[in-house]
Each structure stands twice: as structure tokens, then as C-alpha cells.
Amino acid sequence: MERVFKTQKIMAWVYTAAALLVFLYTLIFMTEYKDLFGLKLSQNSQISFFHDSVLQTFNRQIFALALAGIVMVAVSFFLELFSKVPDRFALFVFLLLLVFCIGGSVYAFSNIQAIESFYQGLDFQYLYLEGMDGYEPHFTTFRIGYCIYAVQILVCVAYGAVLLLSHTQFVKWLRKTAGSEDGVEKEKRSA
Amino acid sequence: MRKKLTKVMLLAAMAMSAALTGCGSSVVEQAEQQTAQQTAENQPEESAGSTEAAVAETGPDLTEEVELKFNFAVGNKSRTMTYNQESPLTLPDGTVVTAGMLKPMWSYVENALNCDFTDVTVQDIKSADMIQTESTSNFSGANIYGGESIAERLMYYGTEGKFVNLSERMEAGYLPNFKAYLEENPDVKTAITAYDGNIYHVPYIAEIGQIGRSFVIRESWVTSLLDAENAGYDTSDFTVYYQGFYVGDNKRTGENGGTVTPKEGVEIVKKTDASIIELQNALEVKNGETLTNALIQYIDENYDYDKPSELYLGEKAAYDIDELIALMRCIKANPHYLTDGKADVVWPMFTRQSSYREELLRLGTYFDGVKVHGSDSYQARWYIDADGVVQYTYAQESVYDVLCYLSDMEAEGLIYSDCYDLSNKTNHRSALWGTDEGEAPSYGFITYDFIASSTADSLNPDTAVILPPVAKVNGVWQYYMDNGRAIKPDGWAISVAGSTEEQIQRACAVFDYFFTEEGFTLQNYGLPMNLDQENKYIGPDGNEYPLFTDWVNETCNNVANGDLSTFLRDWMGCLMPIGYQKEIGFEYQYTSERGFAGWELLKNSTTTIATYAGEGPEGDNPNYYKMIPPVFSLTSRQKETISDSTSIETDDVVEYMFNIIRYKTKGNAPQGAEVAQSYEEYLQMFENRGLELYETTYQTAYEVMTSVN
Numbered sequence: 001m002e003r004v005f006k007t008q009k010i011m012a013w014v015y016t017a018a019a020l021l022v023f024l025y026t027l028i029f030m031t032e033y034k035d036l037f038g039l040k041l042s043q044n045s046q047i048s049f050f051h052d053s054v055l056q057t058f059n060r061q062i063f064a065l066a067l068a069g070i071v072m073v074a075v076s077f078f079l080e081l082f083s084k085v086p087d088r089f090a091l092f093v094f095l096l097l098l099v100f101c102i103g104g105s106v107y108a109f110s111n112i113q114a115i116e117s118f119y120q121g122l123d124f125q126y127l128y129l130e131g132m133d134g135y136e137p138h139f140t141t142f143r144i145g146y147c148i149y150a151v152q153i154l155v156c157v158a159y160g161a162v163l164l165l166s167h168t169q170f171v172k173w174l175r176k177t178a179g180s181e182d183g184v185e186k187e188k189r190s191a
Numbered sequence: 192m193r194k195k196l197t198k199v200m201l202l203a204a205m206a207m208s209a210a211l212t213g214c215g216s217s218v219v220e221q222a223e224q225q226t227a228q229q230t231a232e233n234q235p236e237e238s239a240g241s242t243e244a245a246v247a248e249t250g251p252d253l254t255e256e257v258e259l260k261f262n263f264a265v266g267n268k269s270r271t272m273t274y275n276q277e278s279p280l281t282l283p284d285g286t287v288v289t290a291g292m293l294k295p296m297w298s299y300v301e302n303a304l305n306c307d308f309t310d311v312t313v314q315d316i317k318s319a320d321m322i323q324t325e326s327t328s329n330f331s332g333a334n335i336y337g338g339e340s341i342a343e344r345l346m347y348y349g350t351e352g353k354f355v356n357l358s359e360r361m362e363a364g365y366l367p368n369f370k371a372y373l374e375e376n377p378d379v380k381t382a383i384t385a386y387d388g389n390i391y392h393v394p395y396i397a398e399i400g401q402i403g404r405s406f407v408i409r410e411s412w413v414t415s416l417l418d419a420e421n422a423g424y425d426t427s428d429f430t431v432y433y434q435g436f437y438v439g440d441n442k443r444t445g446e447n448g449g450t451v452t453p454k455e456g457v458e459i460v461k462k463t464d465a466s467i468i469e470l471q472n473a474l475e476v477k478n479g480e481t482l483t484n485a486l487i488q489y490i491d492e493n494y495d496y497d498k499p500s501e502l503y504l505g506e507k508a509a510y511d512i513d514e515l516i517a518l519m520r521c522i523k524a525n526p527h528y529l530t531d532g533k534a535d536v537v538w539p540m541f542t543r544q545s546s547y548r549e550e551l552l553r554l555g556t557y558f559d560g561v562k563v564h565g566s567d568s569y570q571a572r573w574y575i576d577a578d579g580v581v582q583y584t585y586a587q588e589s590v591y592d593v594l595c596y597l598s599d600m601e602a603e604g605l606i607y608s609d610c611y612d613l614s615n616k617t618n619h620r621s622a623l624w625g626t627d628e629g630e631a632p633s634y635g636f637i638t639y640d641f642i643a644s645s646t647a648d649s650l651n652p653d654t655a656v657i658l659p660p661v662a663k664v665n666g667v668w669q670y671y672m673d674n675g676r677a678i679k680p681d682g683w684a685i686s687v688a689g690s691t692e693e694q695i696q697r698a699c700a701v702f703d704y705f706f707t708e709e710g711f712t713l714q715n716y717g718l719p720m721n722l723d724q725e726n727k728y729i730g731p732d733g734n735e736y737p738l739f740t741d742w743v744n745e746t747c748n749n750v751a752n753g754d755l756s757t758f759l760r761d762w763m764g765c766l767m768p769i770g771y772q773k774e775i776g777f778e779y780q781y782t783s784e785r786g787f788a789g790w791e792l793l794k795n796s797t798t799t800i801a802t803y804a805g806e807g808p809e810g811d812n813p814n815y816y817k818m819i820p821p822v823f824s825l826t827s828r829q830k831e832t833i834s835d836s837t838s839i840e841t842d843d844v845v846e847y848m849f850n851i852i853r854y855k856t857k858g859n860a861p862q863g864a865e866v867a868q869s870y871e872e873y874l875q876m877f878e879n880r881g882l883e884l885y886e887t888t889y890q891t892a893y894e895v896m897t898s899v900n
Contacts, residue, residue, distance in 0.1 A: 038828045040826040
């Protein structure tokens with residue numbers, strides 16, 4: 001049981017690191033596409049739609065999710081998940097939040113795919129009309145996004161599993177301890 | 192308990208997933224929906240649209256008086272909508288206009304369109320400063336903003352949503368007369384359409400298709416120099432620098448301009464390949480007498496004219512740039528002879544003001560058709576090449592060569608030395624043509640300016656229009672003037688932030704009014720009471736124009752020294768650079784007989800001018816004769832690129848060019864004045880200022896402008 005509890009504490013920090021990573025990612029998400037800001041010509045309307053509507057909207061969404069992830073770190077402090085085995089309430093609340101987090105990551109992951117696919121289909125040939133010659137599409141941010149959200153999903157699943165395990169083992173241990181204490185009491189009484 | 196917990200968690204997960212995924216749509220679909228929703232919100236409502244469409248048929252609804260505020264700045268308080276003269280003006284109907292009131296034309300429009308006009312302009316403010324200031328308050332201080340040389344700003348702020356989209360309004364049925372005008376004049380539409388395909392301002396359109404500036408000279412100087420017998424020419428020494436253009440392999444003979452046609456059916460043949468410049472330069476003694484005699488002999492040997500002056504004067508003129516410079520030399524070298532001893536110095540060539548010094552560069556046309564300005568404006572430093580791409584002219588080698596030729600002319604004293612100093616605000620034309628009878632007369636010979644004002648009797652009764660030099664232009668020997676009347680970068684637009692829907696509709700009605708017959712006549716000629724209702728003026732083109740009443744002419748003489756243009760602008764409020772089409776009929780009515788003769792001369796000749804349609808003799812570049820738009824509509828990125836990475840539009844570039852004219856040949860540059868000694872050095876200056884980026888940016892802007900129309 002102690003090993004599980006130690007793993008729980010480690011996973012709490014791993015989750016914190018993952019949440020910070022995701023938060024940082026959302027901060028720099030648009031950077032690679034900053035060249036596409038301020039396009040005005042109708043020839044580039046799809047690109048400005050991509051930048052101003054698709055990317056901005058998505059960035060706002062994942063930023064909100066990342067903030068929620070950071071709030072979850074605070075909640076885990078509040079629920080003392082860094083130092084104690086979760087009780088039933090803490091387990092319930094945090095597992096719920098982890099499910100939310102996983103849902104968010106799945107959402108982000110799948111939308112990065114959709115955005116990447118849209119980006120690949122854009123026609124960049126008229127960018128020179130707005131002073132951009134030889135624009136090459138960039139995919140690094142998307143690739144990093146896949147990794148980060150995959151990691152976050154795994155971390156959330158693992159963290160949830162560890163919390164559940166930690167709680168159930170602790171409950172078992174409590175029962176076991178309580179059972180052995182009852183036997184001692186009975187023995188004492190019969191003696 | 193465990194089962195219950197699991198169920199709750201599952202439900203929560205499902206709810207959250209559904210919320211996160213936007214009920215199953217991806218972020219791309221969500222963005223598309225949002226954009227579609229925004230577009231739908233911005234579209235005028237259908238019912239409103241159908242009501243508006245009726246405007247075209249019934250005219251604007253003028254039943255209720257609407258207040259409209261104008262911020263119309265031209266940097267001159269006399270030229271605003273407000274009457275700023277010290278003395279009141281009494282109109283023929285007894286109305287008295289005093290300082291601070293609207294000028295009569297604006298009061299008339301105010302009544303005609305049931306508006307309450309307020310001029311909120313800071314009366315002396317320059318247009319650019321006004322726009323700069325007002326942009327900080329989102330143009331909320333007035334309903335209509337306008338002025339000179341602000342079309343690019345109006346377009347830019349229009350694309351930013353600060354000014355009303357007139358294209359949408361026209362689609363909705365407003366501005367029907369302006370819309371019809373644009374349909375008839377697609378070149379105007381192209382010139383004022385912003386990069387997003389919309390129109391945000393109504394421009395001031397000069398008499399497009401008409402001749403702009405032309406060469407005007409003192410006629411008697413040519414005849415007395417070239418036709419007089421036993422003339423007492425001056426004998427003071429003259430130093431030559433100019434080596435000639437039609438020399439060496441470029442001698443003018445045979446296929447190379449040996450025969451030219453100034454007028455249909457008239458062919459002028461130059462018999463030999465002699466160069467007057469070489470002949471004059473070869474003279475052992477160079478003075479007024481020898482230079483002039485050499486020119487007369489040259490004309491006699493090369494042309495079959497009755498009088499030598501015919502090489503320059505009248506409908507058979509066939510002089511080239513070398514022959515013009517040769518004549519200028521004769522003039523420069525004969526100051527005492529030409530002025531009856533009144534002056535020691537005369538100036539062969541000058542511009543009206545120092546701020547017009549770029550007019551000198553238009554001589555480039557006559558050095559094998561070098562394009563320096565693509566339009567009337569000195570900012571139009573572009574021409575359209577054979578592929579339809581705009582090219583920056585000032586950095587071209589051919590322009591540098593022209594500067595060097597002008598430098599030779601300057602060294603010989605052929606160009607008025609005060610023309611270069613921008614701090615000199617003198618009207619050189621008045622000084623050099625209008626002081627003959629004064630106590631300290633100054634004398635000038637030729638200028639390149641508008642016919643009506645240059646041939647005014649009050650200025651000098653000796654001035655006359657001549658044909659331009661004949662030259663190989665666009666690969667064809669012809670008579671060509673690269674200065675047609677243009678769409679001006681002036682005009683007005685309607686503020687979004689400063690206007691209610693009612694005010695926007697009424698402002699549209701005001702804009703459109705000047706494209707109705709009534710508004711057009713009003714702005715071009717004045718109030719109905721100022722025009723003869725029974726008689727018309729027949730112009731030299733045979734067309735009928737409104738005729739001014741005697742009251743106009745008399746009052747104009749009394750208050751504006753007979754300058755009808757100034758009277759109509761400063762007293763009546765007409766002919767302002769607002770959005771309207773100017774008509775030539777007004778100008779005809781204050782043109783002298785010699786001016787008409789000049790118009791006649793040019794009209795009957797084979798002279799081609801630059802136009803937006805760009806028609807002319809077929810040559811190397813099919814776009815040669817096309818004028819470029821008055822402004823280019825730049826996106827914010829493009830503007831940022833120009834301002835951050837280039838410095839070509841600064842005034843010192845022009846100064847740098849004029850340093851070449853002033854100092855290169857003589858090598859007398861003052862300390863600190865940079866003079867390019869070679870084209871490589873000249874080009875380097877432009878490259879250092881970001882020429883490539885600058886050119887590419889404008890080329891793409893032009894490409895967009897032409898593609899959205």
C-alpha cells in the first residue's frame with residue numbers, strides 16, 4: 001500500500017508537470033502561425049479565416065481547458081492528494097475532473113487533426129500579394145500538440161487509476177485493520 | 192455504492208465530452224458557423240433592402256430635415272465650405288453672405304436636400320493632419336470627411352470599417368447617379384476601388400480625357416530671334432555643357448525621326464542627320480549672335496519652312512529636344528536683345544512654383560519617351576510595363592540619364608535657378624511673365640503648365656501654346672504629352688462611427704446629388720441665379736456649356752481681380768475637391784483667345800496624351816499611354832512593410848535627384864549635398880532604402896487593384 005501511495009504522490013507531480021506543459025503549449029500555440037496574421041486580401045480569405053477564426057477559436061478553447069487543468073492542480077492541493085490517500089469525496093471529485101481533463105485532451109487531439117487537415121488544404125500561392133514570398137506550411141506545433149495531449153491523456157488515466165487504487169487499497173487496509181482490531185477486542189472480551 | 196459512483200462518473204464524462212466537442216462539430220465547423228452567423232448579421236435586413244431598392248426609383252426620402260456635420264479640410268480657410276471673406280457678398284437675389292456663414296453653393300445644397308449643414312472643420316488645417324487627428328477619435332466628430340490628397344487614407348480606413356461601404360449602399364439602391372457614372376466610367380471605378388473590392392469614397396475627378404499641361408512660350412522671342420533680319424544679337428560669351436541627344440548612333444534622320452507628322456496630311460522632313468547641338472558646340476566663339484545664326488542656318492538647311500520660327504511655332508512645328516535646347520541657348524545668350532536692354536539675365540525654362548519643380552522631369556518624355564510620372568501627381572512615380580506590372584520610375588537608369596541632361600541644361604543657365612528651392616513660395620510664372628512692364632522686370636521663356644491660366648491676357652499677352660517636341664516615344668516617333676487630366680486623390684467619405692442610419696442615408700444623397708445634372712452644374716458653375724437660363728456658351732469643342740451671367744463676371748472682377756476660378760471657389764463654394772466630375776466648360780469661359788488657339792492647335796495635331804484608357808500609336812509597350820491610378824490601396828501589412836522597411840517616400844529622395852540637376856555637371860555641390868556621380872551610385876541609394884521591397888509591395892497592390900475589378 002505504501003508503494004501505491006508513493007506512486008500517487010509522484011503522479012500528482014507528474015500531472016502538475018503535464019498541466020503546466022499543456023498551459024505553456026496553449027500560450028505559444030499561435031506563434032508558429034503569426035505570419036498569417038493581418039491578411040486582408042480576398043485571395044487569402046481562407047488563410048485569414050484559418051488564422052483569425054479557426055486557430056483563434058481553438059486557441060481560446062484549449063487555453064480555457066489548460067487553465068482548468070491548472071485549477072485542478074490547485075484542487076488536488078486542496079484535496080491533499082500530494083500528501084494523503086484520497087477519501088471517497090476527494091476521489092469522486094478528482095476522478096470527475098480527470099474525466100473532464102481526458103475529454104478535453106481528446107477534444108484537443110481530434111481537433112488538431114481537423115485543423116491540420118484544413119491547414120494542409122489551404123492555398124498559399126497568393127500570400128506574395130501581401131508581402132510573403134515562399135511561405136512553407138508549418139506542422140511542428142501540431143505535432144507537439146499530438147504528443148502533449150497524448151501524454152496528458154495517459155497521465156490523467158494513470159493518475160486516476162493510481163488514485164482509485166490508492167483509495168481502494170487504503171479502504172481495504174482500513175477494513176483489514178478494523179477487522180484485526182475487532183478480533184483483538186473479541187479475544188480480549190472472551191479472555 | 193461503487194456502481195453508483197461509476198454511473199455518476201460516466202454521466203459526467205458524457206456530458207462534458209458533449210460540451211467540449213460542441214455537440215459533435217469540430218472547431219473548423221464551429222468557426223464556419225460563427226463566420227456565417229456574423230455575415231448574416233452584417234447583411235442588411237431583407238425588408239430594409241427592398242425599401243432601399245426603391246430609393247433608386249423614387250429618389251431619397253427628404254421629408255425630414257437631417258443634420259450633417261462636415262469636416263472638409265484643404266489647408267486653406269478660403270477654400271472650405273464656410274465663407275471666410277472679410278467683405279460680405281450680396282447675391283443677385285439680395286441675400287447677403289457674411290463671414291462664418293456657409294458659402295452660397297452649400298446653402299443651396301442644404302435647402303435642396305433638406306439638411307442642416309454644419310462645417311466643423313478647423314478652417315486652416317491640412318487634410319492629412321485632419322485625418323490623422325480624427326482617426327484617433329474613430330471619425331466620430333462628423334458625418335462627412337473630405338479633403339485633398341487623402342484618397343488613400345479614406346480607402347484604408349474604409350477597409351478598416353471606419354467609413355461607409357459605398358458599394359454596399361449602391362447595391363442597396365443608394366447613390367444611383369454615382370453608380371450610373373461609375374458604370375459609364377469604369378476607369379474611375381477601378382481607380383477608387385479598395386483592395387477588398389469595395390468603394391469607400393467619392394473622388395474629385397478632373398476633366399479626364401482632356402489635355403493637362405502643355406508647353407507655353409513667349410511667342411515674340413522666337414520670331415524676333417529667328418525671323419528678324421539684321422537683328423542686334425548679344426555677343427557676350429556663352430559656355431556649353433550639353434552634348435546632345437540625337438548624336439552619334441542616335442542621329443535624327445531617315446527612320447529615326449527623319450519624317451514626322453504634326454498634323455494629318457502634313458509631313459515635315461528633316462533633310463540631313465546634322466545635330467544642332469554639335470554645330471553649336473563646335474562654334475569657336477559662342478555667344479548670342481553665333482549660336483542664333485547657327486540655329487537659323489541649321490533650320491534653313493534641314494527644313495522647308497517659310498520662316499525658321501515655324502520649326503517651333505504653329506501646326507507645322509517639328510522640333511526635337513535638341514532643337515528646343517538649342518533655342519533655349521539662343522534665348523539665354525540674348526538677354527539684352529530680347530528685352531530691349533531691360534535685363535541682363537533671362538530664364539529660358541521655369542516652373543510656376545518651386546513646389547512644381549518636378550514638372551522639369553516631364554522633359555524625360557522627349558529623351559526617347561522616358562516615363563517619370565505615371566499620372567498628374569508627382570507621387571505617381573510608376574509606369575505600367577508591357578506585362579501590366581507597375582515599375583518604379585525614379586530608380587530607372589533612363590531617369591538618371593534625364594537628370595544628367597537637365598544638369599547640363601542647368602549648367603548652361605537654361606533653367607530658372609529659383610525653381611529648386613522649396614522654401615521659395617514665389618509664383619515664378621507671375622514673376623517671369625507678369626512683370627514686363629514693372630520697375631524690376633524678370634523674364635522667362637517657356638513653361639509646362641495649364642493652358643487657360645498660362646495664356647491669360649492679364650498675365651502676359653505674348654504667351655502662346657506650341658506643340659510638344661517631337662520624339663521617339665514608346666518606340667514610335669510622335670507628338671506626345673505625358674500629362675492628361677486625372678482622377679485626383681481628393682474626395683470625401685461618410686463616417687460610420689459619427690453617423691446614424693438616417694444621417695448615412697442623407698449623406699449618400701448629398702454625395703449622389705453632385706452626380707445629378709443639377710448638382711453637377713451647381714458645383715461646376717454655381718447657383719442657377721448665376722447662370723444665363725436662356726443662352727449657352729459654345730466651347731471650342733463645339734459643345735454647349737452653362738453661361739455665366741454678367742453678375743458673376745462683374746463681381747468676380749470686383750472682388751477677385753477677375754480670377755473666376757478663385758471667385759467660384761473662395762466666394763461661392765464651387766469647384767471644391769469634393770467628390771464630383773469637373774467639366775472643362777468653366778475653364779473655357781476664362782480662357783483667352785490665345786488659349787483657344789492653343790487648344791485648337793493641339794486638338795488639330797496628332798498629339799497623343801496619357802489617359803486611363805491608354806490609347807496611342809502602337810509601340811513597344813501597349814500600356815505606355817495608360818495613366819496609373821491616383822492612389823494604391825494598401826493593406827495594413829503592406830503599409831507596415833513600406834513604413835518599417837523602406838524610406839523611399841521621404842522628401843530627401845527628390846532632393847537627392849535635384850542635387851544631380853543642380854550640381855553634377857558643374858561639380859559645384861555645397862558641402863553636405865550628396866550628388867550621385869554614376870547610375871550605380873544613384874541606384875545604390877534607392878536599394879539602400881529598400882527599393883526591391885517597395886517595388887514588390889506596390890506591384891502586388893496594383894495587381895490586387897486590377898484583379899478585384
